Amino acid sequence: MKFKLSDYGYPLEIWNLYRFLQKSNGYTREQLVDYQNKKLNAIIEHAYSHVPYYRELFEKNQLKPPDIQTVEDLVKIPVLAKETVRERFDDLIADNAIRYKPYLNRTSGSTGTPLKFMQDKNVSIARFAFFWHIWRSAGYRPYLKWAQIDGMFEPDDDSIWRYDLQMNSLQISAYSLNEQNCKKILKKISTFRPKIVRGFPSALYVLAQASENLNFDIQFKPKSVITYSEQLYPFQRELINKVFGCPVYNIYSMWEAVCLIAECASGSQHQYMEFSVMELLDKNNSPVQKGESGEITATSFYNYAMPFIRYKTGDLATLAEDSCSCGRAHVIVKDMDGRKDDSIITPEGNRISRLSRVFRNTDGYNYAQVRQVSEKEIVVLLVPNDKFQENTTDQLKQELQKRLGTSLKIEFRLVDDIEPLPNGKRRLVVNDWIRTDEE
Ligand SMILES: [Zn+2]
The missing domain is CATH 3.30.300.30 (ANL, C-terminal domain)
Incomplete structure (x- = not known):
């Protein structure tokens, strides 16, 4: 996740949502679900009134917005596959999208074509406020110095990092982590002394290993390490925790911004119910049984330019049966089970x-x-x-x-x-x- 300068364009909206998240921390499960139902009603009404694809889909299935009152009613709507986003791109754009300041976004793409979609200012605001809220619990404060090691920085030359003045961050490339480069990076971050270190688990792990192998003590202790984009394995967490001497928080999100799962200080993975509705579905698109792994299928409350309702992410997860000891009433994810396509x-x-x-x-x-x-x-x-x-x-x-x-x-x-x-x-x-x- 990278915040663009343009995301700073809505300070009041970001602040209001951020304040709301502090309040909803104390919500009961019932209050969270009530909130979800309200947000859901609004996006369903909008999709039916302004999005040609959804108007057609609702009519074909003899549905009207009042048929979708609660999150349980979502099952009446057919799921949204990535192929449909490709094929029906134009029909998925709201006829009044311009009101929401739309922009084109895409997945990063690995082996093939990236998926393109429209997002809007509400997504930018939500992304900013939710991540601020989540990072805050991991010790982040605005303008704090941080380092990031992932696939975002792709150097054209043989540089390994760049300093981003705007973000006060050191952006490190995760592409060429040989021992020699790891040594340079370790030296660099030891002088830079970031308060937060973020990155792909595999990259941070390679770096942590290099620190061990080279007997290189990084001589600073960040407040936390935040990982994302890949699965974080226990052995990776253990070594990263040892080398950086701080807690490791893992966050699950995606460019499509339909679902957000983040670890709290008690170590549970909270699904942010204020962000979206998450369902776990089997291969027939039916809800999985308790304790079974299913595909994360989610409905965002925020993208009015191109609403994603019951969007199939391709990622698998298993729910926990208990709630978290931190007291927040979110749905808790027990395991992230990797990608469906990785099979x-x-x-x-x-x-x-x-x-x-x-x-x-x-x-x-x-x-x-x-x-x-x-x-x-x-x-x-x-x-x-x-x-x-x-x-x-x-x-x-x-x-x-x-x-x-x-x-x-x-x-x-x-x-x-x-x-x-x-x-x-x-x-x-x-x-x-x-x-x-x-x-
Ligand atoms: Zn918790």
Whole structure:
């Protein structure tokens, strides 16, 4: 997430929403749901009155806005797939979009075409206020010095970082994290002394490892590390926490801005119910059973230029059954389960996408990647560490076979590093055989 200067254009609206979030911290679940219903009614009414795609969809399904009174009524509306956003782009734009100061945005794209969509000032305001609120709980204050290491900064030359005066931040590239560059970065941030360090978990992990390997003490202690855009694995959290000496907060969001999940100081992942309605759906678009993994499908309250109602994100999550001890009444996510597209297809035709658990509790390697190379073969790349033993791969093989069956050939390869994708991220599962085409 990067705040653009133009996002500063609505200070009063940002402030009001920010203040509201301080208030809604004390809401009961019932109050949160009431709030969601009000916001939902407004966006549904708007979509029906001003968005050709939704007018047509509602009429085809014999629906009128009063049929959608509460979040439970959302199931009556068909889901919105990424392909539909591509195909019906023009029809998804509100006829009065200009009122909301629309702009074009897109996903970062990794292996294929990025997805384009319109967003508006409400999204900019919401993004700013919610992130400010979330970062504040991680110790952020306006104009505080911070460092960011991710795929945002793509240098044309061989520079590794740049200083952003506007944001008072050091932007570091996550693309070429070899040992030599890591050393330079560690030295640089040790002089820069950021109060907050943000970045992709894999990049921060590589940096933390370099600090250990080079015996380089960073000699400063930020208030917190904030991670995003990739899954944060327990082993990564552990080392990042050790090297930076501060808590690590993970945030889940996406360019489409339909869902926001962030960790609180008690360590629970809160789904911000003030931001959107989240549903977890199975492959038939029905709600999953309690404790099961489902695709995050969400309805944003904020994008009036191009409303996304029941938008399928392609990301998988499992809900927790309990509430959080911090006292806030949000829905709590137990596990983020990776991307739906990051899946292995067995020779029997089963699509298995939830492999992160295989790699959850195993020592012996710093990073793993599962690649399907043909119909009948997967290759597991491992970056081994000191704890690597001969039976490490046997254990992993067993865990993989529990989920994938035994008809796939599994080959292990020990490697020095795993190359990041064109957007700087590192994925756990990559299907080279059936190339997925979107981010
Ligand atoms: Zn909490």
